[in-house]
Amino acid sequence: MNTIEQTTDEILQLASQHFKVPLAELKPDDDFFTKLGINSLQALDLLTRIEQHFRIELPDYELQGVTDFRTLAERIQSRL
Amino acid sequence: MKTFQGKTLSWRVADGTIELLLDRAPCNEIGSATLAELEEFVAALESLQHDAHALIISSARKEGFCAGADLREVYERSQTLAVAERRAGIRDFLERIHRVMNALDSAPLTTIAAVHGVTFGGGFELALACDLIVADKMARFCFPELRLGLIPGFGGIPRLKRDLGNAVVRDLLLTGRSINATKAQSIGLVSQVAGGGDALRVARATAAQLGKFDRQTAIAAKRFIKPIPHEELRREIDIFCELFAQPAVQAGLRKFVESTDALPYLP
Numbered sequence: 001m002n003t004i005e006q007t008t009d010e011i012l013q014l015a016s017q018h019f020k021v022p023l024a025e026l027k028p029d030d031d032f033f034t035k036l037g038i039n040s041l042q043a044l045d046l047l048t049r050i051e052q053h054f055r056i057e058l059p060d061y062e063l064q065g066v067t068d069f070r071t072l073a074e075r076i077q078s079r080l
Numbered sequence: 081m082k083t084f085q086g087k088t089l090s091w092r093v094a095d096g097t098i099e100l101l102l103d104r105a106p107c108n109e110i111g112s113a114t115l116a117e118l119e120e121f122v123a124a125l126e127s128l129q130h131d132a133h134a135l136i137i138s139s140a141r142k143e144g145f146c147a148g149a150d151l152r153e154v155y156e157r158s159q160t161l162a163v164a165e166r167r168a169g170i171r172d173f174l175e176r177i178h179r180v181m182n183a184l185d186s187a188p189l190t191t192i193a194a195v196h197g198v199t200f201g202g203g204f205e206l207a208l209a210c211d212l213i214v215a216d217k218m219a220r221f222c223f224p225e226l227r228l229g230l231i232p233g234f235g236g237i238p239r240l241k242r243d244l245g246n247a248v249v250r251d252l253l254l255t256g257r258s259i260n261a262t263k264a265q266s267i268g269l270v271s272q273v274a275g276g277g278d279a280l281r282v283a284r285a286t287a288a289q290l291g292k293f294d295r296q297t298a299i300a301a302k303r304f305i306k307p308i309p310h311e312e313l314r315r316e317i318d319i320f321c322e323l324f325a326q327p328a329v330q331a332g333l334r335k336f337v338e339s340t341d342a343l344p345y346l347p
Binding site (some may be wrong): 041044045047048052053057059060061 | 143144197198217219220255256257258259260261262263
């Protein structure tokens, strides 16, 4: 099973690849809406990518109020 | 009319397949303009069906298939009306969209929704009126209506219950959560999942396959296996209209309209 650090790293890589932002510019505590320059629709795309990558279901109500990668990783971790 | 170019949608017939393309910014919200053109399409279907064995409904909008009813229009129109007129107006809108959905549901050809991205609310309900759903791997399905104090009003609950059962309806309706294409396929909602940007191509290949079978047999099979749940559809309209009269709905619609989010219908 992934550690929280591994899960966070994988999210950063997914976000970097999908939204074409250099990985080096992304940090766990970044606000992903701001850092990736995405709206709520694109956040849904990120959610779909995450669900596919980790082979989990992550109901979007669990993401309400979540804006940083680290907290996102915690939500994912609880489903692994 | 074998081809049509409207303000919100277009259609054409090619290789025995009618292709209905939704194209209204930002994400094909269904308001009075789209409804009027869908009614034109359903009327044209009477003659189009003689030249085609299949119908594909898809979207030209990159944001998705359809985000549902045009809530801004619903709210703005409701503000100009007294309560009684408001209820009568929404009932008339629902009666009209139900006639469209029922016509698509029972059309004597095989219907395919080729969906991508946001397939929410009334957009989800439009897809459910089709015989098959082909989904891009990035498609998401959702009934967000309870957030507004409403239930889906375009026939989605009875159709989803008919096709998949009550437990699935309860899950999606009562939580308001969205599910991805893989999940939707695993529960039997989606027929095929396509790679990114390939849903329409997969739908066309499916339509070509359908054309190999005897038309009358296909129509008989569809009539046998896909009854329209008329009684529940009627009840859905009644419940929607009862809920629509509640002050909480107007407050929810106002919050939606006044939201500064680029896409405020999302969770």
